Amino acid sequence: MAGWRHMTGARIARRAATAGAIALLGGALAADGPDGARILPRTEAEAARVAAITALPTDFAAPWAFEANQGGAGTVRRRDDREAFSLPQGNLDFAQRADFAVGNGLFERLWVTAPASTIASDGLGPLYNVRSCQDCHIKDGRGHAPVGPQDDAGSLVVRLGQPLDVDAARGEIEAYLGAAPDPVYGHQFSDASVPGIAAEGHVRVEWEEAESVALAGGGTASLRRPVWSLEDLAYGPLSPDTRISPRVAPQMIGLGLVEAIPEADILALADPEDADGDGISGRPNIVWSPEHDAPMLGRFGVRATTPTLRQQAADAFHADIGLASPLRPDPWGDCTEAQTACRAAPHGADPAQGGFEVSGESLDLVTFYTRNLAVPARASVDDSAVLRGRELFYGAGCPACHRPTFVTDRIEGEPERSFQLIWPYSDFLLHDMGPGLADELPAGQATGAEWRTPPLWGLGLVRQVSPEAGFLHDGRARSLEEAILWHGGEGLAARGAFASMGPQDRAALLAFLESL
Known part of the structure; x- marks a missing residue:
């Protein structure tokens, strides 16, 4: 004790x-x-x-x-x-391979600004990072940090948050949150936007020498450390309590x-x-799983914050592309109440899509693709x-x-x-x-x-x-x-x-x- x-x-x-x-x-x-x-x-x-x-x-x-x-x-x-x-x-059997192919098509789909001529592909943003899942997971592989001033590093996102004081007296769901969003910029920094809406800014990184490690046999290895900054902020400064986490x-x-x-x-x-x-x-x-309304074991993400692949797909549609689905129904994505123009912008939610921009069927097909x-x-x-x-x-x-x-x-x-x-x-x-x-x-x-x-x-x-x-x-x-x-x-x-x-x-x- x-x-x-x-x-x-x-x-x-x-x-x-x-x-x-x-x-x-x-x-x-x-x-x-x-x-x-x-x-x-x-x-x-x-x-x-x-x-x-x-x-x-x-x-x-x-x-x-x-x-x-x-x-x-x-x-x-x-x-x-x-x-x-x-x-x-x-x-996989023949029918499953067909579903896999359809899910792959949705994974690669480029989303466009609403309103558009097709309800199946509109609803992008208004704030977003990439226009498709494939833009981030290029060839289903790993992303990279920016390699130069012209590299927008679409395969990298920056999570935002303010550490919470953990209080045993707080509510059951709140006990699993860990961090609150930035009051203006939300949970994720969006460096792209639809016309008429200002993007939140740009991500920059500088590299510095962190350590030179001596190796047996006489060699050394040099480790570099990233120094991250968020620049050209369109909605004012970040809260001084906000921390950033690039992934x-x-x-x-x-x-x-x-x-x-x-x-x-x-x-x-x-x-x-x-x-x-x-x-x-x-x-x-x-x-906490909003899908099952219960605590679950986190399995996915760099900090094991997501319990299921369906939720992971919904979270990525919501935060990375700004799309509403049955698990993340807000059509404005990660826009906060302070970003009024973003919340008021046109969206792609449609009754033919179940009232969402990504229908339940489409979400399930993307989940099937990522699962297999x-x-x-x-x-x-x-x-x-x-x-x-x-x-x-x-x-x-x-x-x-x-x-x-x-x-x-x-x-x-x-x-x-x-x-x-x-x-x-x-x-x-x-x-x-x-x-x-x-x-x-x-x-x-x-x-x-x-x-x-x-x-x-x-x-x-x-x-x-x-x-x-x-x-x-x-x-x-x-x-x-x-x-x-x-x-x-x-x-x-x-x-x-x-x-x-x-x-x-x-x-x-x-x-x-x-x-x-």
């Missing part, structure tokens, strides 16, 4: 809310998955099989069974072009499989008080350097956060993602990554220093799909080596292990990561 006495009131309330929400997760939604689909319980024999096949390995001499099929039975061949992240899961778009592969991981399997990995003393204290982000983007097969699983790198990865303790395997739930009516052995290399929990990566903007119950462990599958194809892509949440890392060396906090020991490896071993570990 001594540790609790030294916590701030905010931390006590946050942990109490987390504990209470975890207990609630066994309630009304226990028989359903995140998307509302019915989950079929595992038999004792199946549970034993899962425990055996997902146990951390001890033999590193040869490739492991099924290791090459990172995405289970839906894994697709590893392409050598920019389409590597854009394929449907290999186990680049992640790659889209394997999301439906992540959604199908049993909630209990992720929660079982949580160790918020570091009871085992390994320096790793991952914890879940329990968030396939994970490519591993490369070079039997290469000697890759095998050596894999052993070093495990020896450095990386799987404490980058958990290699899960087996997905049995989902009624969805055999394509049911009971699949998958290799995402993530625990999907929050971890404190130290002051170097902190941005002071809480998200849900995540502090400004906590980030969800990102999956590593597809890592070796990121630059093939998106040549300018950067690594980490804001794209600051220009290489996988830099990404590792930015690890602080709970990742500090792994960073130290990597830096102390000789050049050949570091190259082998990077070869393993590139094989994913």
